[in-house]
Every structure is written in structure tokens, then in C-alpha cells.
Amino acid sequence: MARTLEELSDVELRGVAEDIGFEVGRKESRTDVIARIRERRRVINEVSREEFARILRWAGEEVKDFHAKDLLVRRFYRVNFRRTEGLSEDDLRIVARLHGLEFTDDTPPEEIAQKVEATAKRWTNVLKRASGRVVGYIAKKVAGADDDEMTPPEEEEKAVSASLRKGFKAALRFSMDDYIKEKLDEIEARIDRKLDELDRKMDDWRTREVRHRLRIIKYTIIATVVVAVISILYKLLSG
């Protein structure tokens, strides 16, 4: 049975929060985190699987028909929205809503896009955030570009390295989650097959058992009929 948010440990709660696109502050209380998760889940529930799929396709992600909404939600929060060109107005509003941005029906799409792009850094998945700059940086280093031009400042380098570590951790966790999910599905399918087999065996056993009991009743009646025949013959002969 699924546990409630209150039953989860701090680490698990942090994992849930990261899955739906926000990081938990060090000083944030459990109650606040739970409230934020509930609010975010409510917003997610209002968005259909198809809308998530559409946005992910816009972001260049491959979405298959069998991908569950949960998976799409997690992938959605890994997408970097620092650029929103080509995203329709409706989708832009959905993205903004899913990231808890405040806007009204009258807010022009340009303003919403600006807000989304401006706040991207705060909520974008660390792996995506790090990837562009880090991969570029590494590629340039490998290509032997001019050090003075390419070496980032020390602080930025630290941030990038922390980002990369976090990114790897997140990627590892997502892969593990998918692997565990897949294995659990396999185990469930195996248990279902076993249960079906048991059920069929029980069906056979029940049919045999009921037939056996009915046969006993039949033989008892036949024996009674034989006695009745003897009785009628006796009555005939003795009369």
C-alpha cells in the first residue's frame, strides 16, 4: 500500500520533491515541504498526459504511447526551459503553472515566457543545467582551446563541478527508479501468471470434487432403488 507523505523520511520526501521539480531548502520544515508537494501534485493532476507528451516532444524528447504519466512528469521537470521559442501559448501557460509561477489570464505570453526563462535556473533539473556548459567546457578543454579564454572563474568552476556531481546523482537515481519499476512489473507479471495457474488447478480440483460427491449420492440412490426392487419383488412373491 502506498505510504502517505507524512510517513516518508526526510530523504524520501526530498526525493519526491525533486521528482516534481523543486528543491527543499535546508531550513524548510516538513509541513511546508508536504504542503508544497501537495500543491504541486494538484497542479500536475490538472494537466493531462497528452499535454505533458506534447511539451516533451517540443523539447525534443522521445515519447512513446506506453510511457506512463508519472514518467513523463519526471522527465518534464528535467527539461530546461531557458528558451521557450516554438512553445505554444497554451503550453507556455501549462509550463508556468507547473512551475508555480503567478500569472493571470490577461498576462501576455511574452511576459509569461520571460518569467519562465527567468526562473528556469531555480527549478531546472541539475543535470540539464550542468550539461550544456559543462560539456561545452570539457569539449573545449579537450580540443585544447586557449586557457585564458576558456577557463571559467574559480567560483564558477566549483559551481559547475557541484552541478555535475548532482547531475550524475540525479541521473543515477532516475535510472535506478526506472530499473526498479521495470523489475517490479516483471515480478508482478510472474506472480499473476502463477496465481492464474493456481486458479486453474483449483477449478479442476473443485470440478472433480463436486462430481465425486454427486457420484456418491447417485450410488446411494441406486442402492436404495435396488432395495426397493427387492422389496417389491418380495411383496409380490409373498403375497
Next chain:
Amino acid sequence: MDFDLFYFWRRLLAVVVGIYCVIVTADRAIGYWRLLHGGERHWGYARRYLAIQLLRVTWRDVGWELTQIVFWLGALTTLVWAHRFVS
């Protein structure tokens, strides 16, 4: 009062077999009740599963046996009824 050994045997057979049937049936019923009366959740599941199993018995499974039983019961009733006309 006339004593007829055959009639005595017939009556004795009916009483003995009747009592035997009642005892065996009651014994089986008590056995099943003891087995399934537990209040734990798994016994609840077992009871429901047993009920479902019994509801899933179809005419194809037991039809032939039931037909034979009906036939023999008919024969028995006819014979018992025919006793009136034999003196």
C-alpha cells in the same frame, strides 16, 4: 403381530444408513466450519474464494451426474409409489 424378517431388515437398513448419513454429513460440515470460521483476514479471503469457486460450477461440469441422479430419483419414487398396488 406378524414378524417379517425382510421388513425388519429393510427398516433396520433405512435407520442405520439414515443415521450414518446424518453423522457423516454433520461431521464434514463441522470440519469445514472449523477450518473456515477464523476471523483473520486470510480466512475471510478463503471463504470468499470458496464461495466464488462454488458459484463458478457450470452445468457442463456436473450436468451429466445431475441428470442421472434425477433419473434414479424418478425410478425410486415410482417404485415406492408402486408398492401400493402390490399386495
